[in-house]
Amino acid sequence: MAAARLTTPAGMSRLRFPAMGTDVEVLIPSQDVGAGHRVRELFGTWEAALSRFRPDSELARVNAAGGGVASPLLAEAVGAALLAAHATGGVFDPGLAVQLSRAGYDRPFTEMDPSSPLPAPAAVRPGGDWRRVLLTDRRLLRLPPGMHLDLGGIAKGMAVDAAVALLRRLAVPGGIVSAGGDLHVWGLPPRARAWTVDIDAPVAVPRIPLRRGALATSSTLRRRWDTADGPAHHTIDPRTGRPAETDLVSASVVAARCAEAEVAATAAIVLGAEDGAAFLSARGLHGLLVRRDGPPVTVGAWPARERAEVNG
Amino acid sequence: MKSMDEQQQRSPRERNGARLSRVKTGILVASAAAFAAIGGAVATGGDGGTSPAPAADAVPRAAQEPDAFFGDASQEQHQGGVFAPGQGTQDAPMMRSGGS
Numbered sequence: 001m002a003a004a005r006l007t008t009p010a011g012m013s014r015l016r017f018p019a020m021g022t023d024v025e026v027l028i029p030s031q032d033v034g035a036g037h038r039v040r041e042l043f044g045t046w047e048a049a050l051s052r053f054r055p056d057s058e059l060a061r062v063n064a065a066g067g068g069v070a071s072p073l074l075a076e077a078v079g080a081a082l083l084a085a086h087a088t089g090g091v092f093d094p095g096l097a098v099q100l101s102r103a104g105y106d107r108p109f110t111e112m113d114p115s116s117p118l119p120a121p122a123a124v125r126p127g128g129d130w131r132r133v134l135l136t137d138r139r140l141l142r143l144p145p146g147m148h149l150d151l152g153g154i155a156k157g158m159a160v161d162a163a164v165a166l167l168r169r170l171a172v173p174g175g176i177v178s179a180g181g182d183l184h185v186w187g188l189p190p191r192a193r194a195w196t197v198d199i200d201a202p203v204a205v206p207r208i209p210l211r212r213g214a215l216a217t218s219s220t221l222r223r224r225w226d227t228a229d230g231p232a233h234h235t236i237d238p239r240t241g242r243p244a245e246t247d248l249v250s251a252s253v254v255a256a257r258c259a260e261a262e263v264a265a266t267a268a269i270v271l272g273a274e275d276g277a278a279f280l281s282a283r284g285l286h287g288l289l290v291r292r293d294g295p296p297v298t299v300g301a302w303p304a305r306e307r308a309e310v311n312g
Numbered sequence: 313m314k315s316m317d318e319q320q321q322r323s324p325r326e327r328n329g330a331r332l333s334r335v336k337t338g339i340l341v342a343s344a345a346a347f348a349a350i351g352g353a354v355a356t357g358g359d360g361g362t363s364p365a366p367a368a369d370a371v372p373r374a375a376q377e378p379d380a381f382f383g384d385a386s387q388e389q390h391q392g393g394v395f396a397p398g399q400g401t402q403d404a405p406m407m408r409s410g411g412s
Binding site for chain 2: 003004005006007008009025027080083084086087088176178181182183189192193194195196197198199200201206207208209210211212213215216217218219222250252254255260263264283285286301302303
């Protein structure tokens with residue numbers, strides 16, 4: 001399905017750059033472009049610390065060593081990931097890097113060849129080892145044997161939130177920061193009632209008018225590859241240690257912060273449509289769950305009416 | 313200790329951030345949820361690798377776990393009107409979610 005062309009409101013500018021394994025976009029007033037470049041620096045800092053694939057990253061060193069004294073940034077990210085794991089009852093699990101690598105995602109996705117089948121994944125163990133991670137008040141971090149952290153999704157969401165906080169501190173009145181489609185808005189666009197956002201989905205879904213907060217979409221249709229055992233994707237089910245077998249192809253969630261939205265979207269994918277909807281509803285989150293078969297499921301105040309012109 | 317008024321003046325997001333901050337600094341006033349999130353590690357030094365909870369058992373509890381992460385920031389959103397009034401819009405899109 002062809003995607004609609006994005007529009008940049010008059011008086012605003014759009015910055016694009018690659019970071020954290022995805023494309024970052026910043027939509028801000030044109031007079032604040034200088035502040036936008038500070039966002040690029042911020043993402044560079046987060047990537048240098050938290051990338052799973054950069055051998056010189058702090059996370060890579062900690063994973064290799066089984067721990068160490070974490071920088072404030074790494075400690076903040078790990079602390080948030082552990083809170084998220086607890087808040088989802090372990091459905092979101094930051095300790096699945098080994099399982100993800102064994103499923104085939106062992107290098108930046110841009111370096112993978114999705115059309116060339118990988119061998120069947122090696123035997124893996126389920127998740128849950130996040131409960132044995134040690135993080136002390138002095139930022140001493142210790143990982144259980146054999147467990148590596150993957151902070152990819154939540155770190156991306158946290159970086160988006162941090163970028164918005166930075167821009168607000170710099171008195172930028174409004175805009176959008178997006179990392180691979182996980183985004184956070186503040187203020188309002190000129191002469192408009194909301195920020196309009198398209199949801200990337202294989203079926204017709206409403207274009208949404210977002211006034212505040214963050215939106216994240218997790219999908220099994222992206223970052224997908226073939227193996228001798230069949231298709232695989234990047235969302236690991238901690239119960240099996242393998243790519244989640246789910247009736248959802250995507251989950252979009254609106255929450256106060258991008259990190260929350262990203263975690264909730266990932267949890268919904270793992271849980272599936274019925275349990276995922278209950279999970280979001282219990283937390284007062286708004287969501288759109290797109291099933292492989294059947295109409296999409298909306299949760300909370302998600303705009304339900306399909307517009308006449310869908311995704312272009 | 314902050315007065316009740318002071319606490320009520322703090323936004324849900326500030327309270328959430330404070331909760332996380334307490335976890336990171338290991339002060340024992342951390343909520344039970346936050347405390348459990350790190351397996352007691354901050355206060356006790358950690359169990360060092362004994363008896364992890366099976367992930368398969370963890371999932372069905374998801375809807376009942378206390379929320380140290382989502383907290384009440386989501387309620388802030390819910391009450392504040394996160395979407396513009398009405399339904400889906402036909403205005404041109406300014407951003408796309410889910411593209412990668």
